Amino acid sequence: MRLLHAQLRNVRLHRELAVTFHPRLTLLGGANETGKSTLVEALHKGLFLKASATGKGVEELRSSRHGGQPEVEIGFEARGRQWLLRKRFSGSSGTIQLGDGAGVQLSGAAAEDQLAALLGVEAAVEGRQISQLPQRWAHLWVRQGEAGGNPLEGKGNTYDLDRLVQQLQQRGSSAALESPLDRKVEALLQAELDQLFTATGKVRAGSPLALARQELEQAGTTLAEARSRLEQLNAALEELQRIEGRLQSIDAVDRPALESQRSALALAQRELEHAEAKAALERSRREPLAQQLHTLQGLLQQLTALAADHATTSAERDRCRSDQAQRQQHQQELTRRLEQRQQELNALQATLAEQAQALELAQLLLNRAEALQRSAELGEQRLHFSALQEQAAAVKNRLAALPPISAEQVQALRQAEQRQALASARVEAMAATVEVLAADQALRLEGHPLRPGASVRISRGSELQVGEGVRLRIQPGGGEALQQAETERTAAGEALAGHLKQLGVESGDQADQVLRQRTGLESELAQLRKSASAIPWQKLDSQIAAQADKTRQLDTALAQQQACLEQLRRSGTLPADAHLEAWLPEARQQQQQSQARWQHLQQEQQGWLAQHQNGQQQSQQSGSRLGELEGRLTALEQRRTGLVAEHGSAEVLEEQVQTLQEHLRRHDAQLQALEQNLAQRRQQAAGTGPDALDQRLQQLRAEKEGLLSARGQHEQLCRSLGASDPQAALEQAEAAFETAQERCAAIDARATALQLLLERFREARNALADRYSQPMAEAIGGYLASLGAGSEAALLQFDTAKGFAELQVRQGSESFGFQRLSGGTREQVAAAVRLALAEVLAPAYDGSLPLVFDDAFTNSDPGRLEGLKRMLERASAQGVQVLLLSCTPGDYTDLAERIGSEVSLAG
Numbered sequence: 001m002r003l004l005h006a007q008l009r010n011v012r013l014h015r016e017l018a019v020t021f022h023p024r025l026t027l028l029g030g031a032n033e034t035g036k037s038t039l040v041e042a043l044h045k046g047l048f049l050k051a052s053a054t055g056k057g058v059e060e061l062r063s064s065r066h067g068g069q070p071e072v073e074i075g076f077e078a079r080g081r082q083w084l085l086r087k088r089f090s091g092s093s094g095t096i097q098l099g100d101g102a103g104v105q106l107s108g109a110a111a112e113d114q115l116a117a118l119l120g121v122e123a124a125v126e127g128r129q130i131s132q133l134p135q136r137w138a139h140l141w142v143r144q145g146e147a148g149g150n151p152l153e154g155k156g157n158t159y160d161l162d163r164l165v166q167q168l169q170q171r172g173s174s175a176a177l178e179s180p181l182d183r184k185v186e187a188l189l190q191a192e193l194d195q196l197f198t199a200t201g202k203v204r205a206g207s208p209l210a211l212a213r214q215e216l217e218q219a220g221t222t223l224a225e226a227r228s229r230l231e232q233l234n235a236a237l238e239e240l241q242r243i244e245g246r247l248q249s250i251d252a253v254d255r256p257a258l259e260s261q262r263s264a265l266a267l268a269q270r271e272l273e274h275a276e277a278k279a280a281l282e283r284s285r286r287e288p289l290a291q292q293l294h295t296l297q298g299l300l301q302q303l304t305a306l307a308a309d310h311a312t313t314s315a316e317r318d319r320c321r322s323d324q325a326q327r328q329q330h331q332q333e334l335t336r337r338l339e340q341r342q343q344e345l346n347a348l349q350a351t352l353a354e355q356a357q358a359l360e361l362a363q364l365l366l367n368r369a370e371a372l373q374r375s376a377e378l379g380e381q382r383l384h385f386s387a388l389q390e391q392a393a394a395v396k397n398r399l400a401a402l403p404p405i406s407a408e409q410v411q412a413l414r415q416a417e418q419r420q421a422l423a424s425a426r427v428e429a430m431a432a433t434v435e436v437l438a439a440d441q442a443l444r445l446e447g448h449p450l451r452p453g454a455s456v457r458i459s460r461g462s463e464l465q466v467g468e469g470v471r472l473r474i475q476p477g478g479g480e481a482l483q484q485a486e487t488e489r490t491a492a493g494e495a496l497a498g499h500l501k502q503l504g505v506e507s508g509d510q511a512d513q514v515l516r517q518r519t520g521l522e523s524e525l526a527q528l529r530k531s532a533s534a535i536p537w538q539k540l541d542s543q544i545a546a547q548a549d550k551t552r553q554l555d556t557a558l559a560q561q562q563a564c565l566e567q568l569r570r571s572g573t574l575p576a577d578a579h580l581e582a583w584l585p586e587a588r589q590q591q592q593q594s595q596a597r598w599q600h601l602q603q604e605q606q607g608w609l610a611q612h613q614n615g616q617q618q619s620q621q622s623g624s625r626l627g628e629l630e631g632r633l634t635a636l637e638q639r640r641t642g643l644v645a646e647h648g649s650a651e652v653l654e655e656q657v658q659t660l661q662e663h664l665r666r667h668d669a670q671l672q673a674l675e676q677n678l679a680q681r682r683q684q685a686a687g688t689g690p691d692a693l694d695q696r697l698q699q700l701r702a703e704k705e706g707l708l709s710a711r712g713q714h715e716q717l718c719r720s721l722g723a724s725d726p727q728a729a730l731e732q733a734e735a736a737f738e739t740a741q742e743r744c745a746a747i748d749a750r751a752t753a754l755q756l757l758l759e760r761f762r763e764a765r766n767a768l769a770d771r772y773s774q775p776m777a778e779a780i781g782g783y784l785a786s787l788g789a790g791s792e793a794a795l796l797q798f799d800t801a802k803g804f805a806e807l808q809v810r811q812g813s814e815s816f817g818f819q820r821l822s823g824g825t826r827e828q829v830a831a832a833v834r835l836a837l838a839e840v841l842a843p844a845y846d847g848s849l850p851l852v853f854d855d856a857f858t859n860s861d862p863g864r865l866e867g868l869k870r871m872l873e874r875a876s877a878q879g880v881q882v883l884l885l886s887c888t889p890g891d892y893t894d895l896a897e898r899i900g901s902e903v904s905l906a907g
Contacts, residue, residue, distance in 0.1 A: 001119070001845040002881050003043075004075035004082065010068040011061050012038045017905075021883065023848075024876035025900030029889025034905045036885040037144060040854045046072035047119060048136040050112060051087045051094035053127035058089045067370065069094075078118040079846060084534065085115060101530040120163065120845065139837045140851050147856035148826040150818045151833045152796065152804040159837055161803045163844045168775050170843075189758040196751050209751055212744040219740040223733040230730055233721040236714045243711045250704050293660040299643065300653045306640045310633065317629040324622050327615055334612045341605045348598045355591040358574050361558070361565050362584050365577055368554040375547040378540060385535045392528045399521045402514055403504040410511045413499045417508050420492035426485040431459035432476035441467035459486055773798045779840055783832035784809065786874055787867035794832075807833070824859035828868065831856070835875040842879040850881040862891075869895045876900070 008017045013035050019028070030036050042061065049057055061070040069090040076083055086097045098104075098111035106114050112124045125133045139151050139159035151159060196209045203210045435455040436443060443450040444465040450456065459482060464472040476482060505511045536543075558565065568574040575583045647653060773796050780794040795808040795815055808815045809829055821829060831853070838849045860868060869892065872882050876899055884892060889902065896902040 001850065002077045002848040003850045003883070004077060006039070006043055006046075006075070007073040008039065008042050009071040009073075010063045010066045011042050011070045011072065012063050013065060014038060015063070015066045019903055020901075021850075021881070022900040023881060025872060025882040025884065025896060027889055027892050027896035027900060027902040028883065028885045028905060029902065030887070030905030032887055036887075036905055037854055039905070040141070040143065040852055040883075040885065042070075042072050043074065043852070044136070044141055045089075045133070046074050046085065046087050047115070048121065048125055048133060049089075049130075050124040050126050051089060051096040052092050053089070053094070053125070053130075054091045055127035055130060057125075057127055057130040057133060058091065058094075061089055077846065077848070083118065084530075099533065101526070101533065120160065139834055140849060142831075142834065142851075142853045142856045144855045147830060147853070148823055148859070149830060150807055151830055151837065152807050159803075160841060163841055164776075164837065167840045167844055186758070186761055189754060189761060193751070193754050193758060196747075196754075209744075209747045212740070212747045216737070216740040216744040219733070219737040223730075223737045226726065226730040226733040229721055230726040233718060233726055236717045236721065240711060240714045240718070243707050243714070247704065247707050247711075250700055250707075290664060293657065293664060296653055296657045296660065299647050300650060300657060303640065303643055303650045303653070306636055306643070310636045310640070313629050313633050313636065317626060317633065320622050320626045320629065324619065324626065327619050327622065331612060331615045331619070334608055334615065338605065338608055338612065341601060341608065345598065345601055345605065348594060348601065352591070352594050352598060354568075354573065355587065355594060357564060358568050359584070359587055359591060361561060361568065362574060362580050362587065364554055364557055364561075366580055366584065368551060368558065369577065369580075371547050371551045371554060375544060375551065378544045378547060381535050382540050382544070385532060385540070388528050388532045388535075392525055392532070395521050395525045395528065399518060399525070402518050402521075405503055405505075405511055405514050405518060407515060409499075409503060410508070410515050413496075413503060413505075413508050413511050416492065416496040416499045420489065420496045423485060423489035423492045427459045427482065427489050428457070430476060430482045430485060431457045432474060433457050434462075434464065434474060773804065776804065776836065776840065779836035780832050783835050783871045783874060784829070786870035787828055787832070787864070794829075822859075824861065824864055827857055827859050828864055831868065832871060835871055835880060838880045839875060839878045848879045848881055850883060851875070852883045852885070854885045855887055857886075865891055873899055 002023060003021045005018070005020045007019075008014045011017075013033075017035065017039065019026075019039065028036060028039070045057065045061065058070070063070065069088055071086070071088045073087075074085045076085070081100045081102065083098060083100050086095075088095045096107060096111045096115075098106045098115055116123050119137075121136060125136065135158050137160075194204075196204060196207045198204050203213065433455060434445060434450070434457075436450050436452050438452050439450070445456055445458075446462050447465075458474060458476055461473055461475045464474055466472065500506060503511055503514075505514060565574070569576075574580075776798075777794045777796055780796075784794060793810045795806075795810055796804050797806040798804055807818045807829075809818070809821065809825075810816075818826065818829065834851060838851045842849045857865070857868060872884070872895065876882055882900070884896075886892060889896075889904070893902060
């Protein structure tokens with residue numbers, strides 16, 4: 001597969017970019033931000049991203065400078081033919097056309113499938129699978145920042161492992177070839193394990209192993225239930241024995257002992273009643289004093305609370321007055337700010353309106369210029385198509401003027417010439433020569449005079465006349481063979497004359513010349529047809545009409561705003577047409593800044609307005625609160641004055657409270673002594689009183705009833721559990737569990753054996769497959785040798801499932817892992833690996849593969865660059881087509897001049 005040319009339209013900064021690729025090496029140079037990486041990405045997505053994809057992958061291609069959908073056109077060679085691919089990325093309405101210029105013209109899904117087949121991939125990447133896109137030809141597409149990565153990482157899914165193995169088998173010895181039986185055995189072992197396990201190693205649901213384990217688990221559950229049933233029966237029997245014993249103890253011991261204690265309670269009860277009466281008398285004496293004290297304390301608390309409330313209310317009133325004054329001052333300041341801000345907003349609104357009008361007019365002017373340019377492009381395409389048609393007609397006329405000679409006819413003519421020449425040579429070989437050295441008489445051969453010095457070669461019997469009376473017959477050698485040869489020469493001559501007459505030429509050379517002319521004209525005609533097919537000629541007229549209609553509409557819109565346009569240009573707000581495209585982004589940015597400034601000022605104004613309204617509400621609330629506080633202070637003062645007039649001042653009440661508290665302390669001391677005596681008597685009678693005895697009897701009756709109920713439940717449980725033989729059920733469950741355990745162990749052992757067998761088989765295959773690494777290492781080593789001393793050979797391992805791994809470079813007597821190498825060396829070694837991969841894979845792609853380096857060698861000094869150039873030159877000679885993009889193309893100019901071409905991408 002070889003890239004021929006590419007054309008981008010409306011892709012990021014490229015309005016239109018056309019690039020032709022050299023078969024061996026193409027150097028694309030340009031400074032940063034000139035679109036080199038854009039070209040690389042467009043090529044990659046053109047080949048591998050579905051035309052109807054949506055999402056991030058397509059949005060990254062869109063241009064913010066140019067209108068229209070991104071389009072990518074790629075010409076390439078594959079499978080012995082030249083193909084032309086066109087993709088237009090416009091979401092779900094995206095289009096694709098793929099043709100070979102020889103009758104195959106595909107579009108839509110058929111084109112996507114054919115393109116995938118030509119590229120050797122399964123299918124095009126869709127938008128929702130965009131994460132898979134970097135893996136497509138990751139070994140051939142080296143983007144910025146990726147040059148130092150190991151190309152052999154990724155378990156083979158990034159470097160076409162299957163085709164690589166096939167090519168290595170062809171490069172290596174027969175011992176490296178795998179037997180189909182090996183793969184079949186491994187597939188059978190894997191199929192057996194797949195029936196038992198999932199891809200993650202878990203037991204597969206419904207498999208024999210899963211069923212055996214499920215059966216074992218059920219048998220274990222049944223066994224546990226049988227054991228539990230037997231244990232429950234034994235426990236229920238033991239509990240019945242305990243219940244019977246407790247019932248006998250209640251009837252024989254506890255109840256008689258309680259009856260004997262009732263008679264000892266009468267005397268203690270009478271003494272307790274006397275102590276309670278005495279304590280009640282003392283409590284009745286204390287109650288009036290406590291009530292009077294409570295009343296006085298309440299009056300004193302009211303006076304104290306009124307004083308505290310009055311002080312708090314006065315302080316709050318003073319704060320409200322101060323806050324009210326500050327709030328009024330703040331409101332005045334907010335009113336002044338709001339007036340100033342409204343003036344700023346009005347001025348900024350006028351500026352925004354002027355900017356929007358200027359942007360609208362500028363966009364109309366640019367759209368008109370773009371429509372005119374597109375109309376001109378379409379006109380050029382029409383002229384070009386007409387010119388191609390005229391050239392094709394001229395070529396057809398020239399073809400019609402030439403004899404219709406084919407290569408087979410020329411070959412037949414050449415063969416006739418060869419047969420005639422051979423026949424003539426044979427006749428000449430057997431012919432005789434008559435040479436006249438001297439003659440004194442007239443000589444005639446077959447009536448033709450012979451003069452001295454003449455030499456005539458005869459191939460058949462001829463009569464020689466000497467003078468008038470001597471006639472001789474000269475017969476050449478060969479006899480009938482000569483006659484037969486003469487006949488063959490005559491027949492060959494006639495056949496040759498027939499061929500010349502049929503072709504309308506005089507010789508084979510002339511026929512060759514006519515054939516070459518026809519071939520050249522037919523090739524020229526095919527090229528003209530190919531060029532014409534690249535022009536959408538069926539839609540040209542409709543597109544030209546549409547562009548003309550669009551131009552008229554834009555002219556009408558501009559005419560309606562002509563006065564405004566002239567005013568903006570006189571004021572300098574709108575520049576000349578030539579500067580509009582450069583001015584428009586800056587003007588949009590200024591408009592965005594003005595819009596952001598207007599929004600910011602408006603938000604700030606809204607905040608101030610909210611503060612002003614909030615301040616007004618707070619002022620109203622503060623005024624209401626101040627009135628409430630004034631009224632409350634008046635009410636508090638009136639209430640305090642009434643209490644003092646009725647009950648006295650706080651000092652008088654305090655003295656009365658202290659006097660009553662002293663009397664209450666004396667009564668409390670007497671009452672405390674009586675209460676202690678009463679508590680002692682109650683405590684003594686608590687354990688043996690009638691209530692305690694009744695409570696104990698009730699507890700015994702309740703316990704007995706509970707025991708009788710529990711006895712019935714346990715008897716029922718024993719009958720239920722003993723309905724069948726629990727011991728026999730346990731033994732049967734144990735036997736079933738052992739059987740399930742043995743079956744599960746057998747299947748587990750078989751699964752383990754299969755896993756071990758597959759592991760050993762793969763180890764053996766890997767031991768054989770290690771020979772794949774030898775031709776791969778040799779291919780890499782050939783490029784490493786181009787770097788010069790210090791990089792002698794490559795070492796790597798191969799796994800049949802994971803691919804190549806453990807890449808090492810042997811330098812002298814030491815070997816270093818890839819990650820241990822320096823940054824510059826990693827770039828060089830990775831490039832050698834990629835070039836070797838492309839070289840080995842090239843035969844699977846018609847002997848050529850493109851390899852793209854996008855500013856890949858950022859850590860390579862001048863010394864390393866020389867080795868790199870040698871590697872690239874070696875690869876290009878082995879069928880690798882190198883696309884080298886660089887910000888410093890001067891480093892590679894000599895290489896491009898020697899084996900390729902250079903393309904400059906201007907900013």
